[in-house]
Structure formats: structure tokens, C-alpha cells
């Protein structure tokens with residue numbers, strides 16, 4: 530069964546746009562859980578454009594023991610005022626999973642994964658620390674990435690395939706080549722002993738085709754499209770629609 534982890538970044542975008550407490554990220558999480566999602570994902574960025582450190586803390590308190598909690602971010606992004614750093618936040622709230630994403634500050638969104646050949650030694654001490662905390666560690670990678678045996682050797686347990694290029698190709702009408710690359714990437718990662726997650730720009734339109742091509746897909750984390758669709762259909766209904774696709 531592929532777990533649906535709802536990314537709540539875009540709830541925080543709307544909330545921060547007026548500087549108040551509404552819409553509530555906690556109420557959104559509660560609605561998603563009651564609708565049946567298996568996890569909640571947030572990506573607290575250093576520039577605090579959406580999810581804030583206090584959101585991460587508040588979610589930890591309400592999610593514990595209910596659904597999986599996945600926190601994403603760049604572990605190398607330095608701490609700054611009001612942003613303690615990803616590893617420090619993980620040490621504080623002990624989420625189920627931490628997904629390491631090599632995003633720079635200037636990016637409008639995540640758009641690439643780690644270079645496992647060159648980044649693995651820098652990642653080793655961070656993976657050690659996250660495992661010590663008790664978190665599952667996942668690395669954000671591009672389709673076609675190499676070096677999964679190195680990732681497994683330093684204690685990484687999952688990869689998350691960056692599905693932005695797949696979603697774009699799907700929207701353009703021909704995703705066969707990208708999908709085949711994602712499937713081969715998943716196969717090689719599983720062969721190296723890693724479980725496979727996926728995320729970025731997945732939607733009700735493209736998820737079924739992706740899921741059918743990736744045997745054993747452990748988790749999808751979905752936010753932008755899901756929250757957008759929820760503006761029309763309602764959050765609970767939208768979550769249930771995704772769960773129906775993943776059945």
C-alpha cells in the first residue's frame with residue numbers, strides 16, 4: 530500500500546499572506562488525517578516563506594502516534610534568526626522521517642536531487658545523527674540517479690524520486706520515457722535495499738499512471754496540486770480522491 534503524505538506548505542503560504550493564524554495548518558492536518566491520509570509532510574525553508582519552525586513543533590505535538598510525520602529540507606542550509614536548521618529541528622521534534630533535499634535559498638521550489646556520487650561523504654555524519662535521533666532518512670534524487678549502494682552503506686533507508694519532470698511530460702502528453710526512467714531508478718534503488726518514495730507536482734491527473742509503473746512505491750508526498758484541487762473540491766474530499774487512486 531502506498532502511503533499518502535499530504536504536504537501542507539501551501540496552507541502556510543495562504544496563512545502567511547495575511548499575517549494571521551488562518552487557515553490553520555493544524556486544522557488542515559486534522560482534516561487530512563480524518564479523511565484517511567497516512568502522513569503529513571512539511572518543508573520548513575530558511576526564508577520562512579511558508580511553514581515556520583513553530584508550525585513544525587505544533588504539528589509534532591498533534592501528529593505523534595497518529596500518522597507519519599515527514600520533514601523535508603536542505604541539511605546544509607545554515608541556521609539563521611528564527612530558523613534553527615533542519616537537523617536541529619529534527620533533533621527537537623523527532624519526526625518519523627526526514628527527507629533531505631538539496632535546495633538553495635533562491636529556488637522558487639525544489640527542482641533537483643542529490644548527486645549521490647559526490648555528496649555522500651558530506652551526508653554521512655548527518656545521516657548518522659538522524660538515525661541516532663530515530664528518524665527514517667530519505668534522500669531526494671532525480672530519476673536516473675546512480676550510487677544507491679553508497680547511500681544504503683551510510684544508513685539511508687529511502688530515496689524520494691523527484692517527479693517534476695514526469696508531471697511536466699505527462700501534461701505535455703507523452704511521459705513514457707520519463708516514466709521508464711523513474712521505474713528503472715526505483716528498481717535499482719530497491720535492489721540496493723532502499724525503499725522508494727516519490728513527490729513533486731503529482732496530481733489526481735498523473736498519480737495513477739505513475740503509481741502503476743512503480744511496483745512497491747512506499748509513499749507519495751503531495752501538496753501543491755492537492756491543496757489547489759481542494760480549493761474546488763474541499764480538502765477532505767480531495768484527500769479521499771487521492772486515497773482512491775492509491776487503492
Ligand SMILES: CC(=O)[C@@H](O)[C@H](O)COP(=O)(O)O
Nearest residue numbers: 538572630637638639728729
Ligand atoms: C521536495 C519537494 O519536491 C517538495 O516537497 C517541496 O516541499 C516543495 O516546496 P514548495 O512547497 O516550497 O514548493
Ligand SMILES: NCC(=O)COP(=O)(O)O
Nearest residue numbers: 536728729730750752753
Ligand atoms: N516531496 C514532495 C512534496 O512533499 C510535495 O510536492 P508538491 O506536491 O507540493 O509539488
